[in-house]
C-alpha cells in the first residue's frame with residue numbers, strides 16, 4: 239500500500255485523514271507513527287499558509303520525500319477572527335481542547351445567536367523535494383454553540399454547528415463530518431496530486 243507522511247502530531251486530525259485517504263488506497267503516517275522520533279516544530283508564522291509550510295518543509299527535508307501538513311483552526315467573527323492561527327494554544331501552551339473551547343464559550347457568553355458566526359479553516363501544504371510548496375485552503379461555515387454537545391471529533395467540534403446542521407460537528411458521525419469539513423474541502427482540491435502518488 240502507498241504511504242504518505244502527514245507532518246502532524248494531532249491524533250484527531252489523523253483520524254480524519256485516515257478515513258479521507260482510505261478511498262485512494264493510501265496509508266497515512268503521522269509524526270508519531272514514524273520510528274525516528276521527530277522533535278516538535280515551532281509554528282512561528284502568522285498565517286495558516288506560513289505554519290503549514292513550516293511543518294511540511296521541515297519534514298520533507300528531513301526524510302527527502304513528499305509530505306503534507308495541515309494547519310487549521312477556527313475563526314470567529316465576533317472575536318475579529320480569533321482564535322485563528324492560534325487555535326491550538328488559545329488557552330495556553332498546553333494545547334488543551336477542553337480549555338480552548340471553554341475560553342471561546344466564555345468570550346461569547348453575551349453574543350446573541352445571529353452574531354455567533356464563524357468558520358473552520360484548513361490549509362494543506364504539499365512539500366516535495368526540489369519543488370515549490372503547494373497550498374490549498376478549505377473552509378466550513380457555521381455558528382458557535384452556547385454549550386458543547388457531542389463526543390465525536392476533536393478540538394472545537396463540540397461547539398460548532400455547520401451551516402444548516404441541527405447537530406454540532408461532534409454529534410455528526412466521522413463519515414458525516416468528512417463529507418462537509420474544511421479538511422475535506424482542502425483535500426478535494428489536491429485530489430489529482432493524490433491520485434498520481
Ligand SMILES: O=c1nc[nH]c2c1ncn2[C@H]1C[C@H](O)[C@@H](COP(=O)(O)OP(=O)(O)OP(=O)(O)O)O1
Pocket residue numbers: 245246247248251281308309310311312325326327333338358391392393394395407419421
Ligand atoms: O476539524 C476540526 N475540528 C475541531 N477543531 C479543529 C479541527 N481542525 C482544527 N481544529 C482546531 C484544533 C486545534 O485547536 C487547531 C489546530 O491547530 P494546528 O496547529 O493546526 O494543529 P496541532 O498543533 O494540534 O497539531 P499539528 O500542528 O502537529 O498538526 O484547530
Ligand SMILES: [Mg+2]
Pocket residue numbers: 281326
Ligand atoms: Mg500545531
